[in-house]
Amino acid sequence: MSGTHITDQQVHLFMNKRKHHTQEVAAAMAGMSVRTARRIEHGDHLPSQKTPRTWRTRSDPFADVWDSEIVPLLRLSPRLKAVTLLAKLQEAHPDRFPDSMRRTLERRVSQWRAIEGPSKEIFFPQEHLPGVQGLSDFTDMRDLHVTVAGAPFGHRLYHFVLAFSHWEYAGVVEGGESFEALSTGLQNALWQAGGCPREHRTDSLSAAFKNLQQQEDFTARYAALLEHYGMTGTRNNVGLAHENGSVESSHRHLKDAVDQALMLRGHRDFADRTAYEDFVREVVMRRNRRNAAAFNVEREHLQDLPLRRTTDFVEEEARVTRCGTFTVRGILYSAPSRLIGHRLKVRIYPDRIDCYLSGALVHSTARGSHAANSRRRALDYRHFVDELKRKPQAFKGLAFRDDLFPREAYRRAWEQLEARMTQRDACKTMVGLLDLAANHGVEVVLAARLEDLLTAGELPDLEQLRSEFAPRQAQCPEVVVETPAASLYDTLLDAEMTA
Structure with missing residues (x-):
């Protein structure tokens, strides 16, 4: 067939079929033209035995500019692409080198790189032994x-x-690549695996390495973590993620597995973070079942775990200001007003912060985010609502007012109240709504009711909403107790003596 090279297998098939069929039928059965079949019958060698062609079938369009213009540019900048060189030639020689010559130039450049180009990086496949390395x-x-x-x-x-076994663990992290996240995740993985590898490898994590120093070294916390578990720390070269290949490759496969599982699930929304963590854990467990045999071999070579875990938090101090807020790592948090003026010991975990006063846990909240689109505030409106009831007009100009709305419906309600009511009534109504949500546990259902009212173009009526959502005080019946006369007890004595 035109444009297709005939293989030795086709020749053998044609010769076998030719014994019992005509030349035309045998050629069709072997997938070749009659003209090719005729040439094969008159030939005496197989296609693979032909002498390779050494001459050109057409003139080289780049012959007169290759050595004088293209090669000097490639030697100066070997990473230049053929399309860039073609554009340069088109500028220097208009109407001579059309875009259709791009593939020809790409083949010439590729051949030059193979013969005269710079050396390429070699990737050395590694043989992993059980119990040696975790990443x-x-x-x-x-x-x-x-x-x-x-x-x-x-x-x-x-x-x-x-x-060795490709057994894996994955944990959800909302913040950045902090030491707390590394420590918590690594310890969870080791205790779930039931042992420790002899070497722990990472990339250039600032949580583990002092990357800004000229002589890079472990951070003190990371060194203590490795010592506690008896592991040696190693890292790949900066910017060479493929040296961490065992985990980098698993990244791609794990993300793809989670994505596929989400597609089967039909939607990507979860009720809370715990539900999503359970979902990811199930995906990882399914992947680990495929490597169960190799993991059983590797588990025998893992080092024993220590008697206990080490700390997976960082402790800092913060003073609660008279505004009822404190700052930890650039994020503004709120605290109960009774803690104003006190200096707290704050333990920072990957997902939460715990505040201690004189050794007692006095406050705990979810850890704030440093995301680019975040306001770097993690405020709880419940900490302010009682004081705002005393001074509702302060709500209008409050510096962090927009961070106190627990849901989007409350923010939209404030916009309508502010636009259609006086400042005094708007602030009083909004503070009343927040008080209703905070102190009566109706934040979600009240938000749904506000959505309905706003959609209908109505303003929320605070008194009506209070009568609907606030618990009513039970009406206790009045009980009148009449004190009996003392002489009545004598009749009881007489009855007992008679009996």
Whole structure:
């Protein structure tokens, strides 16, 4: 057939069929033209035995500019692409080198690089032994567009992989690649695996390495973590993620597995973070079942775990200001007003912060985010609502007013109240709505009612909503107790003596 090279197998098939069929039929059965079949019958060698052609079938369009213009540019900048060189030639020689010559130039450039070009990096395949190496890294999951309670859930996964068996662990991380996230994830993985590898490898995590120093070294906290578990820390060269290949490859496969599972699920929204964590855990467990045999071999070579876990938090101090707020790592948090003026010991975990006063846990809240689109505030309106009831007019100009709305419906309600009521009535009504949501546990259902009212173009009536959602005080019946006369007890004595 025109444009197709005939193989030795086709020749053998044609010769076998030719014994019992005509030349035309045998050629058709072997997938070749009659003209080719005729040439094969008159030939005495197979296609693979032909002498390769050494001459050109057409003139080289780049012959007169190759050595004088193209090669000097390639030697100066070997990474130049053929399309860039073609554009340069088109500028220097108009109407001589059309775009159709691009493939010809690409073949010439590729051949030059193979003969005279710079050396390329060699990738050395590694043979992993059981119990020797475990690898950690973080992978961004925002491109999967997961939502929690309808809101976008920007997060990462901490990912740990044993190099020999490819057993893995994944944990959801809302913040950045912090030491707390690394420590918590690594310890969870080791205790779930039931042992420790002898070497722990990461990339250039600032949580583990002092990357800004000229002589890079472990951070003190990371060194203490490795010492506690008896592991040696290693890292790949800066900018060479493929040297962490065992976990980098698993990143891609794990994200794809989560994405496929979300497609089967039919939607990407979860009721809360716990539901999403359970979902990811199930995906990882299914992947680990395929490597169960190799993991059983590797588990026998893992080092024993220590008697206890080490700390997976960082402790800092923060003073609660008279505004009822305190700042930790650039994020503004709120606290109960009774803690104003006190200096707290704050333990920072990957997903929460715990505040201690004189050794007692006095406050705990979810950890704030450093995301680019975040206001870096993690305020709870419940901490302010009682004081706002005393001074409702302060709500209008409050510096962090927009961070006190627990849901979008409350923010929209404030916009309508502010636009259609006086400032005094708007502030009083809004503070009353927040008080109703905070102190009567109706934040969700009240938000749904506000949505309905706003859609209908109505303003919320605070008194009506209070009568509907606030618990009514039970009407206790009045009980009148009449004190009996003392002489009545004598009749009881007489009755007992008679009996």
